[in-house]
Amino acid sequence: MDKAFNRTSVVLMFVFPAFLVFSLFVVVTVFWAASYSxxxxxxxxxxxxxGFKNYLTLLQVDRNFWTSVKNTLFYTVWQILLQVFGGLLIAIFLTRVIRFRATLQTMYYIPVVISTVAITQIFGKLLSVTPPGVVNSLLALINPDWRYLEWVSNPRMSLFIVAFVEGYKYIGLYMIIFYAALVGVPEELGEAATIDGANLFQQYMHIKIPYIRPVIIANIVLVLNGSLRSFDFSxxxxxxxxxxxxELMATYxxxxxxxxxxxxxxxxxxxLIVITCLIIGSVFRRLSRDSQEVI
Amino acid sequence: MKRKLSLALVIVLVLSILAGCGSTATQATAGETQAPAQTTAAVTSAADTGDRAKISVMLRGSETSSAYKVWSSLLDGFIAEKGYDLDVEYELLPNDGDYANKLQLYISSNQLPDIFGAANGTFSSAAKAIGSLVCVQDEMTKLGNFDQMNPAVADFFADADDGKVWLFPESFNDEFFFYRKDIFAKYNLNAPTNWDEFLQVCDTLKKNGEIPVVIAGAEQWQIMRYLSFIPWRVTHDKFIMNYIGGQDKFSANAAAQKGVNLVKTMGEKGYWQPSFTSTNYTDAVNMFFGGQGTILYSGSWLVSNASEMYKNGQLGLFPVPDAPGLENMTTNIPIHGGFATAFNAQTYDKVMQEFFAYATEHYGNAAYEAGMLSPFSEPIPDTMDPLYKEVRALADQSTAGWVSWDDKLDAATLVAMADAQQQLALGMIDEQEFITQMDSQIKGQ
Known part of the structure; x- marks a missing residue:
């Protein structure tokens, strides 16, 4: 059986369908877009x-494009903080909770299964100013002037709000992945650390989190890739x-x-989005590989 | 044994792939065969018998929109009157962007429906260029009823190249400012006649804690109205057409610069309601007629919303104010024909010609039944709200049509201007930056 799977023809037969679909729907379309460009x-x-006039205009003249690049990078950093590190924090919290753990897990995961359109509609209504939404109506109870606090219509806040809403939707997904990784950390490691005098914080910082480092890196790559191409929320x-x-690069x-x-x-x-994704993805992989080797 | 196993695996995989591809291919073949067969049947039938199986209609809106109500009523009436066995296939797209994309797709593939909505601008020109637009003016002249079209509406739909009307107007719309008489009276204010007075009124209202003006800033045409009011009053369509043609620019036109200053002042001083850039049109209308805000720029299509407040003496109307220090044209009520409807010249067979004649004859009544003012000369029925007669009378002296920048500008400049006007109103850029951006944008186009 093992030998059968080692044969090149069989391996190719398994790889070929995925390769064909990927080539048709990803590689070909990228080259197609390149030809249009x-x-x-x-x-x-x-x-x-x-010729290259479109690229030259984009890179040399179009200030809105550079604004979208800056916004996308800022947005990506926020997404990593919210989704990866936020998800990790919630997962750690869940590993410490004994009662209602399943209920909490379900609650955190619900936004993942709600459609993006529904989530954005909900937040649009919650943060509405005219007519006042739930958030401003509640804030107005504290200070009547806060009834007109602007969220999505405030140019200094809008990108934060969009990042927050996307982070809110996907934080549950990464929470589940981290939770599964954390419960997979061998208990003996924690017990040995306790015997050596490590407190809870030290156990997480020096044993459990380093143990799940590959999962963290994988999640960062996933979020990085998704955020650089993010379109729907904005x-x-x-x-x-x-x-x-x-404005993000994809919406632009x-x-x-x-x-x-x-x-x-x-x-x-x-x-340029494809190139940016490839460059940032490669740099991150190189950095994470180098640091792995150092460890 | 191992060889047999690997062979079996390969066979299973190949069969599964072939089965998948085979079923897709079968479906595709069936679909491909069916579509041309339908087309051929329709063409043959139309050519031989002067009849057809269906009429295809694509409209911007939903089943509750006035355009759908009018055209569905006309088509139903026509089919019933003639006794034809025709199906009507509607494609309704409520979202502006989706509609524009679909229309562009149909134009690119030269597969426009028999009847479709189109504004007088980029898309109507593109449809005309591929020979898919019936000249409404020629057809109505042949029928002897073109002179019944309101002259300002005809002016609004005049083609930029040949001056003819190629589109069927949706309605007679006049635009004006609704204002709250009771709030004006409270602060001893009068309806402004020029933009300086308008800003003074806004200032007084703002200082007294009122919301001076309600605007649907999420819709690009709403802020663009304020940008274009002064150039329209001073130059009619000259500034925008020359700007598009490269003979004029914001930096060289005093009226256009005053328009830019107006948007900047309205936004900067907070004369529009808080969060105006995220307020859509429905919310803005609900807000104003729900009692918030003092002034709303809108038009005759809101008569049913305004009726009660108007009867109670709470509501007044005033036209677009004059631009101080500049020579203004007499017409101060913008008149337009709404989002027009086009007839496809490539499918304009005997049935469609008959329907066109039927539509011109019955359009007025259908429009009134849908709660719109007719773009033709039929009198307003007595059964309609008396306010319709008053808003129509406002425009009696108007001869020049409104010039919608959002219809005239090419898509790229329109998108750039929509973004820049929001930035200007929010103080993200100043007037000079706006002017520089817009002048370089049109130069690039």
Missing amino acids: VYDWNGMGEKTFV YLLTRGGPGNSS MYKQAFSSLKYGYGSAVAI
Whole structure:
């Protein structure tokens, strides 16, 4: 049986379907977008070849693009803090709780299964100013002036709010992964540390968290990848606004391609997103591998 | 044994892949065969008998929207009157962006439905360029009823290239400011006649803790109205058409600069309600007619919402104020025909021609039944709210149509302007930055 699976033809037979689907729906479309990116095309009529003009305009002239890059990087950092480290904290908390653990796990996980559209609608209503939503109505009980506190319509707050809502939705997912990893840490390690005089905090900092380090890195890579391409929360909650205060690279790509009808320019943004994901992903993997070797 | 096992594995995998591909291929083939067959049947039938199996309609809106009510009533009436065995296939898209994407897709693939909604601008030009637009003016002239179309509505739909009307107007809309007479009286204010007075009124209201103006800032056209009021009063369509054509720019046009200053002042001084950039149109209307806010810019389509407050003497109307220090045109009530409807020239067979004639004859009544003012000259029925007559009378002296920047601008400039006007109103950029951005944007286009 083992030998059968070692044969190249059999391995290829298993790999080929996934390779074919991935190539068709990911690799081909990336190259397709790359080919569009050297044209000026509004989706109707003839395409005009413009070479690298779209890229040069994006990189040299388009300040809104750079705002979206800055916002995306900031957004990604927030997502890692919220989803990975927030999820880890909740998982640690759950490992310490004995009563109602399953209920709490379910409650934390519920947002994961609610659709993004529903979540953004809920938060849109909760944080509404006109008419006042639940949050502002409650705040107005403390101070009447707070009835008009702006959240998604405040350019200084909108990106935080979008990041918070996405973090709220996915924190439960990473909590479950971390919880599974933490309960898999051998109990003997903790017991040995206790005998050596380590307190609870030291046990987590020096034994349990280092033990699940590969899981943490895997989760960071997942969140990194998802956040750099994040689209739905910003688009549904703020449409990248007000102005371009919560514009992410993916929403900017959509806006250029499908609202501004600049398919070539939008494709150039898409290719830069792919390149950014590849660079940041590679750098992170290299850094995490190097630190692993040091340890 | 091992060889047999690996062979069996390979066979199972190949069979499963073939089964999956086979079923997909079968479905695709069936679909592909079916679609052309339907098309051929329809074309053959229409060509041979002058009849067809269905009429396809794509509208921006839902089943509760006025456009659907009017066109469905007309199509039902037409089919019943002629006794045709026709199906009507509706495609309704309530979201503006989705509608624009779908329309663009149909234009690109040259598969527009028989009847479709389109604004007078980029999309109507694109549909015209591929020969998919019936010239409404020519058809109505042939039928002898083009002169019944309101001249300002006709002006609103005049094509930028040939000046002809290629689109069927949805309604007669005039726009104006609703204001709360009771709140104005409380602070001894009069309806403003120029923009300086308007800002003074806003200032007084703000200082007294009122919300001066309600606006649906989440909708790009609402802030854009304030940007375009002064250029419209001073230049009608000259500024925007010359801006699009590259012969004028914000930095060189005093009226356009005053428009930019107006948006900046309204936003900066807090004359619009808190969180105005996230207020959608429905919320803004509900807010104003629910008793919050003092002034709302809207139009004749809100008569049913305004009726009760108007009867109670709480509500007044005033036109677009003059731009002080500049020469203003006489027309101060923006008139337009709403989101128009187009007839596809490529499928404009005998049945569609008959329907066009039927629609022009019955459109007025259908519009009134749907609660809209007719774009044609039929008198307003006595059964309608008397306020309709008053808002229609406001525009009696108007000859020049409204010029919607959001219809005229190309998609890329429109998106850029929508973002920049929000930034301007929120103080994220100043007037000079806005002007620089917009001038370089149109230059790039």
